Amino acid sequence: MISIRRQLTRELLAAFLLLLGGALAALYFAARDEIIEQFDDALRAKAAAISSLTFQEETGLRVDASDQLFRSFGREHPRDFFEIRADNGHALARSPSLADADLPLPNKSLDRPRFWNLDLPDGRPGRAMALKFTPMQEEGEPRANAARPQLDLVVASDSEPLVEALTELLIIGAACGALGVGATAWLVSRVLRRGLQPLARLGEQTARINADSLTTRFPTGDLPAELQPIVSRFNELLARLEISFERERRFSADLAHELRTPLAELRSLAECALKWPESRDRATDEEVLAAATQMQMMVTSLLALARGDQHQLVAGAVPVNLFELATEAWHPHAARAGQRELKVRWALAPVTVAADPALLRSVMGNLFENAVDYTATGGEIEIRLEVIAGSARLRVANPVENLQAGDVAKMFDRFWRKEEARSGGKHFGLGLSLARMFAEAMGWTLTAELAARGRLEFTLAGPVRE
Amino acid sequence: MRVLIVEDSPRLQRTIGTALRKSGYAVDVAGDGEEGLWMAESHDYDVIILDIMLPKRDGLAVLGDLRQHGKSTHVLLLTARDTVPDRVRGLRAGADDYLIKPFALDELLARVESLCRRAYGTKQALITVSDLEIDTLGRRVRRRGREIELSAREYLLLEYLARRRGQVVSRAEVEEHIYDEQVDPMSNVVDSAICCLRKKLAVGGDSPLIHTRRGLGYALEEVPAGAVSS
Numbered sequence: 001m002i003s004i005r006r007q008l009t010r011e012l013l014a015a016f017l018l019l020l021g022g023a024l025a026a027l028y029f030a031a032r033d034e035i036i037e038q039f040d041d042a043l044r045a046k047a048a049a050i051s052s053l054t055f056q057e058e059t060g061l062r063v064d065a066s067d068q069l070f071r072s073f074g075r076e077h078p079r080d081f082f083e084i085r086a087d088n089g090h091a092l093a094r095s096p097s098l099a100d101a102d103l104p105l106p107n108k109s110l111d112r113p114r115f116w117n118l119d120l121p122d123g124r125p126g127r128a129m130a131l132k133f134t135p136m137q138e139e140g141e142p143r144a145n146a147a148r149p150q151l152d153l154v155v156a157s158d159s160e161p162l163v164e165a166l167t168e169l170l171i172i173g174a175a176c177g178a179l180g181v182g183a184t185a186w187l188v189s190r191v192l193r194r195g196l197q198p199l200a201r202l203g204e205q206t207a208r209i210n211a212d213s214l215t216t217r218f219p220t221g222d223l224p225a226e227l228q229p230i231v232s233r234f235n236e237l238l239a240r241l242e243i244s245f246e247r248e249r250r251f252s253a254d255l256a257h258e259l260r261t262p263l264a265e266l267r268s269l270a271e272c273a274l275k276w277p278e279s280r281d282r283a284t285d286e287e288v289l290a291a292a293t294q295m296q297m298m299v300t301s302l303l304a305l306a307r308g309d310q311h312q313l314v315a316g317a318v319p320v321n322l323f324e325l326a327t328e329a330w331h332p333h334a335a336r337a338g339q340r341e342l343k344v345r346w347a348l349a350p351v352t353v354a355a356d357p358a359l360l361r362s363v364m365g366n367l368f369e370n371a372v373d374y375t376a377t378g379g380e381i382e383i384r385l386e387v388i389a390g391s392a393r394l395r396v397a398n399p400v401e402n403l404q405a406g407d408v409a410k411m412f413d414r415f416w417r418k419e420e421a422r423s424g425g426k427h428f429g430l431g432l433s434l435a436r437m438f439a440e441a442m443g444w445t446l447t448a449e450l451a452a453r454g455r456l457e458f459t460l461a462g463p464v465r466e
Numbered sequence: 467m468r469v470l471i472v473e474d475s476p477r478l479q480r481t482i483g484t485a486l487r488k489s490g491y492a493v494d495v496a497g498d499g500e501e502g503l504w505m506a507e508s509h510d511y512d513v514i515i516l517d518i519m520l521p522k523r524d525g526l527a528v529l530g531d532l533r534q535h536g537k538s539t540h541v542l543l544l545t546a547r548d549t550v551p552d553r554v555r556g557l558r559a560g561a562d563d564y565l566i567k568p569f570a571l572d573e574l575l576a577r578v579e580s581l582c583r584r585a586y587g588t589k590q591a592l593i594t595v596s597d598l599e600i601d602t603l604g605r606r607v608r609r610r611g612r613e614i615e616l617s618a619r620e621y622l623l624l625e626y627l628a629r630r631r632g633q634v635v636s637r638a639e640v641e642e643h644i645y646d647e648q649v650d651p652m653s654n655v656v657d658s659a660i661c662c663l664r665k666k667l668a669v670g671g672d673s674p675l676i677h678t679r680r681g682l683g684y685a686l687e688e689v690p691a692g693a694v695s696s
Contacts, residue, residue, distance in 0.1 A: 253549070256546070256548065257519075257546040257547065260546035260548070260566070260567045260568055261475060261478075261546050261567055263567070263568040264475075264478060264546070264567035264568035264569060265475060265477040265478055265481070266568075267568045267569075267570075267571075268477075268478060268481035268482065268485070268568075268569075268571055269477065269481050271481075271485075271570070271571040271572075272481045272484050272485055272571065275485070275488070275571065276484065276485075276488050279484050279488065287477050287480070290477075291477060
């Protein structure tokens with residue numbers, strides 16, 4: 001599993017290592033060059049001193065070694081060495097520290113001073129400088145150019161202190177580097193842990209959420225700005241989930257309840273008939289059939305809703321004469337409306353719409369059935385068909401009692417009924433959910449509102465076919 | 467024993483009513499909460515079978531009102547609400563039992579029977595008065611080991627008297643507990659039923675067990691205590 005903290009720690013440490021390594025290497029090389037430069041300056045000074053104290057005399061070459069400078073060139077505790085050679089390579093003079101040994105000359109031409117590392121005759125590491133010079137004739141004055149022989153001077157010094165200093169520098173650099181890396185690893189880990197704390201807290205809180213704790217909301221007040229939009233969206237998602245879980249829970253409970261009552265009826269009818277066969281008559285069988293039919297209707301409605309939920313509902317779009325279809329859909333309810341002495345006020349305009357006739361008939365049938373069943377005896381139902389801005393609107397309005405605006409909002413919920421009691425019969429509270437689903441499958445809308453004079457008005461709207 | 471069914475499903479009213487009547491109970495039926503409450507307060511039922519989701523008045527509200535008005539009638543909630551919180555709410559509202567739909571008819575009858583027994587302060591299924599044994603589970607009556615055939619109504623009357631043995635039971639109380647609203651209160655059904663029951667219990671010249679206390683009512687006991695028997 002990828003961990004942001006581990007990944008950031010790794011990458012930050014790698015970056016720091018690279019920077020620190022580069023900086024330490026640059027520091028080391030700069031310091032080394034500086035130390036060698038100083039060492040070479042010392043060699044140059046010694047060479048200058050030797051060349052100024054070397055005299056060409058009639059008898060030969062004389063090096064005035066009385067100077068303090070030459071103490072380190074002595075036989076005891078030798079630290080410095082020099083050798084003067086003629087053009088032919090013949091050694092003309094050498095420091096007592098060399099005894100009989102020679103200092104090698106570089107392979108390169110000595111037109112300018114040359115520096116190099118070498119092994120001293122006693123085996124120690126050393127650094128040498130070679131140059132050409134002209135010996136003095138008399139103290140302080142070189143000989144005239146014509147008679148001045150050019151000699152090779154090689155000066156070498158024990159470079160052990162130099163190597164030791166450089167090694168020490170390297171050790172200090174490495175130690176500082178290691179310490180820096182360790183401290184940085186600790187610091188980065190701490191800083192990241194602290195910096196990512198809100199994220200870790202959010203993760204823990206999220207892990208605790210399950211179907212029973214959907215009411216949880218994350219506080220956004222003390223969150224970093226980067227996390228605020230995520231948490232806000234997450235809270236919105238939780239709110240939607242809570243609503244949908246609640247609806248699902250209610251639906252399952254309602255479904256169980258709706259099925260339990262007819263099941264109880266069927267079971268008790270059957271048990272009564274078995275226990276007291278003489279009590280079973282035609283009416284009993286009719287009740288069994290009615291209960292079974294009621295369950296069948298409910299299951300059919302639920303299956304249609306399930307198909308709609310899975311987008312398996314296919315709606316056609318053919319020209320339909322809405323006026324004719326509305327009249328046709330009213331027909332099955334006319335007799336019952338007559339029995340209940342309901343007055344029906346029609347205001348229909350001929351209009352052709354694009355719809356699926358079977359679905360549209362079903363939607364209108366449901367609206368008409370509800371209006372007939374829920375209008376008080378002797379009440380008035382109003383059915384109006386009009387065209388507004390290219391949209392056909394069928395309005396079905398009837399007077400209702402004890403209905404609140406909140407009820408209208410829930411009216412399309414599955415199994416919703418004003419009266420909580422499920423007294424059986426043909427209304428399960430699924431008709432309006434189905435009607436709206438059918439309407440939406442055709443691209444139509446079905447809405448409800450409480451209109452003036454205590455009437456409930458449903459509006460079914462869809463496009464007019466040109 | 468008289469039972470009130472408050473249930474909005476006409477089919478369940480019919481089947482539960484039939485089952486209870488066939489088992490010898492007097493049964494009244496109400497189809498909504500308001501009617502149920504009115505009936506429960508107007509009569510002295512032994513058990514009320516109460517649905518929760520009722521038109522006009524919720525079953526739990528009916529139960530709450532009954533308890534508030536001091537009615538301690540045993541109530542069995544019969545409902546499709548099956549969750550634990552629903553059951554807890556029902557029992558806390560004052561119900562004595564809770565049965566979930568769909569239910570087995572025998573279980574409903576057994577629970578009603580159990581509530582009836584509790585209504586008379588006993589948990590025993592066998593009631594003995596002198597040499598008379600009443601098996602309330604099997605609904606059988608024996609005297610000196612001999613089985614006595616009784617009609618459902620006669621059995622109900624005997625069981626009621628036996629549950630209140632040693633006490634004087636008024637004619638009105640018998641009417642209230644044994645007969646439902648379909649019986650004309652002005653008729654002498656109680657006297658006739660007592661007479662028939664006496665005859666059946668006295669077969670073989672056994673000593674009478676049901677005694678009349680003039681102007682007061684009837685008592686089922688071995689020896690009448692200073693009362694004139696007939």
